[in-house]
């Protein structure tokens with residue numbers, strides 16, 4: 001009986017090993033030279049009928065023991081492959097859409113990195129027989145968790161390794177909710193920490209109400225002090241008794257009075273990085289118009305994607321063309337007749353039971369996650385650093401050091417990466433200097449240093 005059991009286990013293991021090998025990318029079109037690391041891609045089953053596309057790249061160093069790091073792009077509904085090819089992956093696609101170039105600060109130089117497209121309806125991820133899968137925060141968290149367990153079924157030898165969750169933007173919602181799922185399911189996934197970049201974490205209280213973005217606009221010369229004061233006086237409900245910096249610009253006490261003083265700010269072509277003269281990728285323009293534009297209109301913060309005097313110098317990567325090329329799709333195991341790959345898409349509802357604040361406190365105090373990093377590029381207005389920094393500070397953890405600078409290579413005389421506030425219990429707020437919404441895109445070396453600090457290779 002026992003022998004049979006052991007034999008069947010071995011059989012099962014070999015089946016799983018074969019399954020994982022089927023996902024190995026044997027030859028990737030456009031590579032300048034063969035890679036020294038292995039990579040895999042395909043689908044991970046989530047809840048019934050749902051399949052999340054993933055791309056897994058082994059660490060260049062000690063892949064068997066290196067941590068496993070999940071990356072989730074936000075949106076909601078934007079593809080993690082977008083980040084892989086423009087931010088932290090091992091390659092960039094040249095503008096020809098065919099050839100690849102090596103990226104020097106790839107995150108898999110120090111860890112095994114898993115990019116997962118989530119939820120279904122994003123990128124190549126899909127739901128059986130459903131053209132437009134419907135998602136909300138709760139279903140996304142559960143599906144991310146189930147897909148992650150499917151990943152470790154395919155790669156059981158990695159389940160003992162340290163595991164970290166990273167991502168950016170609306171993943172500020174996905175990440176803590178996924179981490180909670182792991183704990184609530186009593187999973188054996190070895191979760192050690194998480195990092196949220198330019199996260200949508202301060203939500204309604206600060207973001208939609210507009211105060212931090214408004215402060216950002218004043219501080220960066222996009223509004224005059226005169227306009228700032230008039231708008232504050234006439235356009236926001238500053239509730240008595242609540243802490244400072246909490247005006248609700250969605251509820252002016254007197255709408256007509258507010259409208260009479262509202263003036264447009266000077267416009268910027270890129271709300272994700274105010275010092276970038278290039279408009280963002282088309283998919284991010286659409287995303288902005290769908291979810292964020294309204295909150296900007298409220299405070300007269302003007303974004304004009306066409307007001308872009310520098311088009312000829314705007315470098316655009318060719319990942320979209322590349323991912324829609326038949327030979328590439330075959331090589332990375334995209335199913336036949338899959339729809340066109342798009343950077344962002346799909347309907348999404350903001351439905352959740354716990355607040356962001358509660359999730360953060362639970363992860364740190366109740367589940368003792370060990371490391372919780374909130375980092376922000378300081379040129380971004382979509383999820384600005386002021387709101388996220390106020391969110392971090394308001395949680396009430398004790399500061400363990402002064403707010404101080406950190407360097408991109410960890411050397412005292414190195415290039416400044418930004419500033420950091422460490423708190424007790426492994427909680428930190430990190431400012432990344434000179435980066436927009438996509439930190440590893442604008443400051444790749446600083447982005448890699450952040451990852452190293454998350455996984456314990458260095459301290460910021």
Ligand SMILES: *[C@@H]1O[C@H](CO)[C@@H](O)[C@H](O)[C@H]1NC(C)=O
Nearest residue numbers: 019044045048049050128150
């Ligand atoms: C994933 O789901 C499909 C059905 O949708 C099934 O055929 C396949 O066996 C599942 N894979 C695993 C590894 O469970």
Ligand SMILES: *[C@@H]1O[C@H](CO)[C@@H](O)[C@H](O)[C@H]1NC(C)=O
Nearest residue numbers: 181182183184185186187188
């Ligand atoms: C996880 O463990 C706790 C405590 O042992 C238990 O109450 C809970 O039901 C478990 N949850 C699951 C999903 O197994």
Ligand SMILES: *[C@@H]1O[C@H](CO)[C@@H](O)[C@H](O)[C@H]1NC(C)=O
Nearest residue numbers: 253254255256257258259260
């Ligand atoms: C709103 O402001 C206008 C002037 O801009 C004023 O005429 C009007 O009485 C105000 N309404 C209320 C309800 O205070």
